[in-house]
Amino acid sequence: MDIDLLIIGAGAAGLSAALGAWEAGCRSILIADRRSRPGGILEQCIHPGFGADLTGPEYAAALFSQLQNTNAELRMETEVLSVSENREAVLSSGAGLERVRFSHLILASGCRERPLGALNITGTRPEGVYTAGQAQEMMNLHDQDPGERILILGSGDLGMIVARRCVLRGKRVIAVVEKTEKYTGLARNYHGCIEAYEIPLWTRTTVTELHGTPGLEGVTVRSLDTNAERFVACDTLLLATGLIPEQTLVSGLGAPAWLHLAGNCNHVHDLVDSAAQEARTVGFEIIKRT
Amino acid sequence: MKRFDVIVIGGGVLGCFMARNLCRWDLSTALLEAREDVCTGISKANTAVVYPGYDHKPGTLKAELTVRANRAFGMLCEELDVPFSRCGSLMVACGEQGAAILRKKLRNGLESGVPDLRLLEREELLALEPELTEAVTLGLYSPTAGTVNPWALGIAAMENAVANGAVFCPNSPVIGIREEQAGYAVQTEGETFFCRAIVNCAGLQSVSVQELLAPSPVQLRITAGDYLVLDPLTAHMPKHIVQYEPEQGKGLTAVPTVEGNLLLGPSEREGSDYGTDRRGLDFVRKMTRRVLPKVDLNDTIRTFAALRPNPERPNGSSIRSFVIDHPAEGFWSFLGVKTPGLTCADQLGSYVALQVAETLNARENPHFQPIRRGIPKLHGLDFAARQQRIAENPEFGQVVCFCEDVTLGEIRAAIRAGAVTVDGVKHRVGAAMGRCQGSRCRLKIEALLREEGVYGH
Numbered sequence: 132m133d134i135d136l137l138i139i140g141a142g143a144a145g146l147s148a149a150l151g152a153w154e155a156g157c158r159s160i161l162i163a164d165r166r167s168r169p170g171g172i173l174e175q176c177i178h179p180g181f182g183a184d185l186t187g188p189e190y191a192a193a194l195f196s197q198l199q200n201t202n203a204e205l206r207m208e209t210e211v212l213s214v215s216e217n218r219e220a221v222l223s224s225g226a227g228l229e230r231v232r233f234s235h236l237i238l239a240s241g242c243r244e245r246p247l248g249a250l251n252i253t254g255t256r257p258e259g260v261y262t263a264g265q266a267q268e269m270m271n272l273h274d275q276d277p278g279e280r281i282l283i284l285g286s287g288d289l290g291m292i293v294a295r296r297c298v299l300r301g302k303r304v305i306a307v308v309e310k311t312e313k314y315t316g317l318a319r320n321y322h323g324c325i326e327a328y329e330i331p332l333w334t335r336t337t338v339t340e341l342h343g344t345p346g347l348e349g350v351t352v353r354s355l356d357t358n359a360e361r362f363v364a365c366d367t368l369l370l371a372t373g374l375i376p377e378q379t380l381v382s383g384l385g386a387p388a389w390l391h392l393a394g395n396c397n398h399v400h401d402l403v404d405s406a407a408q409e410a411r412t413v414g415f416e417i418i419k420r421t
Numbered sequence: 422m423k424r425f426d427v428i429v430i431g432g433g434v435l436g437c438f439m440a441r442n443l444c445r446w447d448l449s450t451a452l453l454e455a456r457e458d459v460c461t462g463i464s465k466a467n468t469a470v471v472y473p474g475y476d477h478k479p480g481t482l483k484a485e486l487t488v489r490a491n492r493a494f495g496m497l498c499e500e501l502d503v504p505f506s507r508c509g510s511l512m513v514a515c516g517e518q519g520a521a522i523l524r525k526k527l528r529n530g531l532e533s534g535v536p537d538l539r540l541l542e543r544e545e546l547l548a549l550e551p552e553l554t555e556a557v558t559l560g561l562y563s564p565t566a567g568t569v570n571p572w573a574l575g576i577a578a579m580e581n582a583v584a585n586g587a588v589f590c591p592n593s594p595v596i597g598i599r600e601e602q603a604g605y606a607v608q609t610e611g612e613t614f615f616c617r618a619i620v621n622c623a624g625l626q627s628v629s630v631q632e633l634l635a636p637s638p639v640q641l642r643i644t645a646g647d648y649l650v651l652d653p654l655t656a657h658m659p660k661h662i663v664q665y666e667p668e669q670g671k672g673l674t675a676v677p678t679v680e681g682n683l684l685l686g687p688s689e690r691e692g693s694d695y696g697t698d699r700r701g702l703d704f705v706r707k708m709t710r711r712v713l714p715k716v717d718l719n720d721t722i723r724t725f726a727a728l729r730p731n732p733e734r735p736n737g738s739s740i741r742s743f744v745i746d747h748p749a750e751g752f753w754s755f756l757g758v759k760t761p762g763l764t765c766a767d768q769l770g771s772y773v774a775l776q777v778a779e780t781l782n783a784r785e786n787p788h789f790q791p792i793r794r795g796i797p798k799l800h801g802l803d804f805a806a807r808q809q810r811i812a813e814n815p816e817f818g819q820v821v822c823f824c825e826d827v828t829l830g831e832i833r834a835a836i837r838a839g840a841v842t843v844d845g846v847k848h849r850v851g852a853a854m855g856r857c858q859g860s861r862c863r864l865k866i867e868a869l870l871r872e873e874g875v876y877g878h
């Protein structure tokens with residue numbers, strides 16, 4: 132099929148980009164997303180704090196209802212296999228493959244999390260180590276617990292929010308471990324998640340080694356001030372050690388004029404409103420310019 | 422009570438090929454594996470190199486089998502439908518000590534019949550492999566060296582053995598062996614097997630398995646090594662296997678794997694579990710910066726440790742050759758097979774299968790079918806071929822592992838082919854092996870394992 136605008140990702144950024152483009156007059160928009168429901172990562176963010184204090188799914192639903200007023204076409208459970216220099220994307224779903232030719236592409240594919248292998252942590256590779264987002268997905272979308280005695284590495288917003296979520300599910304969060312002198316997420320998340328639930332925050336500290344096999348039995352934590360190391364028993368380690376903008380699909384394409392990045396795959400935003408606003412502007416400007 | 426002609430103990434890559442080669446004879450064969458799947462020990466963590474054969478003293482079994490194995494490797498991988506990349510290797514030196522070793526290896530190789538070996542001077546070397554450090558002075562080029570995925574090879578051999586009638590028994594650690602009339606009783610935690618012959622391929626446990634029946638002539642000193650795996654998208658990937666021979670001490674092997682990753686390692690140190698070690702990893706990083714200075718180590722997606730059994734005589738002196746012990750009638754033991762065990766697994770299996778067959782007066786099996794077909798990959802197919810596969814089964818249209826482009830249909834096929842864990846799925850179809858290391862697909866794979874009724878480990 133031929134369209135004016137292909138958007139990859141139906142999270143906050145992708146939906147907002149579609150709304151911006153529609154507002155600017157674009158009437159040929161296709162959004163492709165690998166998940167089964169629109170909203171992207173918002174679907175698993177069931178805590179309030181999005182926009183005017185909505186939960187993630189509520190925020191996504193609000194965007195999605197605005198999209199209903201447009202003729203943008205949404206393809207869920209659809210993976211974009213490739214994007215080529217001649218402005219053609221190949222989409223895959225249970226229905227088959229489809230070639231989509233487009234005038235503009237907005238990549239709104241969010242982030243992936245930094246995995247254990249990319250961190251300088253030695254020792255065994257036991258069960259019980261997850262990224263924070265993975266643990267959030269387990270708890271909030273599948274009603275599964277990652278473990279009972281949990282240590283969290285990284286005090287960004289995701290680390291702090293997941294720490295609170297574990298406590299709310301009745302789990303013991305031994306500590307949130309942070310290498311800098313202070314938590315790195317938003318103050319409101321520190322107050323609302325860490326302080327309010329009396330979760331220990333170990334600053335100037337890091338995890339250096341994992342112990343146990345096949346399941347995690349504990350970790351070595353190191354004080355970055357004294358270099359003293361000690362063993363901390365735990366059955367679960369959650370890694371909230373950073374988000375990497377997901378640009379793999381367009382790596383190697385350079386920066387052609389038709390390619391645009393929006394939301395967290397462009398850079399990591401602290402607030403969903405700012406990612407959505409940026410994406411809306413990107414969508415609007417592309418169409419206005421042409 | 423179960424009766425077989427031969428019991429193979431241990432389902433590493435060697436045990437898998439032992440079982441497959443026994444199937445070439447009219448011998449009923451069972452393979453007892455302590456864990457839930459094949460290739461979970463030494464074979465899981467490995468340098469993945471198919472060696473050309475110049476590392477060993479000419480005339481030794483190691484040299485002879487390696488040269489023969491290398492020559493046959495392409496055909497073996499075609500029979501078993503396993504990706505094999507004959508990318509060639511460059512052993513490089515940056516000084517006179519290293520160069521002397523290269524010249525010695527060249528002489529060994531020529532004498533052992535390694536084809537197409539030649540020494541390359543600096544300029545030719547850098548033209549062939551521009552990622553190398555400018556400090557190189559000499560290289561030994563071996564175009565026949567290659568790389569294979571060790572667990573893909575082991576799984577393929579086992580599947581082919583099972584298709585030819587062998588019985589695979591997972592979760593069956595052997596706890597006792599006793600002589601019986603005309604054979605042995607092999608006891609696992611759950612049951613007792615009777616057999617006419619035993620081949621012990623238990624790797625790190627091979628000495629303790631032998632000692633269930635007979636004393637061992639060797640002991641195993643276990644050493645560990647650390648590796649890094651880099652994202653296939655990393656820049657400055659060498660095209661050849663690069664082996665660095667430093668002026669003193671241990672060097673480095675860098676392998677562009679069949680999956681497209683760059684594998685770097687190993688260090689060498691004491692160690693008895695699969696945990697990685699900081700100093701070991703730092704050593705690998707240091708060596709990488711020295712020989713492949715443009716490689717960006719920030720592209721590391723995984724680190725792992727390997728264990729090696731080093732056979733030693735009772736006086737502590739190390740043994741360089743393969744130790745194949747035959748302590749009793751109808752009982753063979755591979756004691757501490759290490760490098761080039763992956764290269765030689767099929768040859769070693771064939772070599773001992775012949776001895777077993779002679780002892781048991783077995784005839785060749787005229788029905789042996791050497792061809793095995795793996796689970797076809799969707800990734801890499803052209804549009805029409807991929808479209809065709811999805812039309813046959815819509816689950817081939819649903820991508821589950823985004824990093825490695827692995828579909829629901831392939832993952833289900835892996836489970837039906839014997840995967841019972843996420844690792845088992847990884848090893849069969851490559852899901853969760855990519856840059857996110859399964860953080861986006863692991864839960865879906867676990868759900869699918871439960872759906873297929875096999876998940877419980």
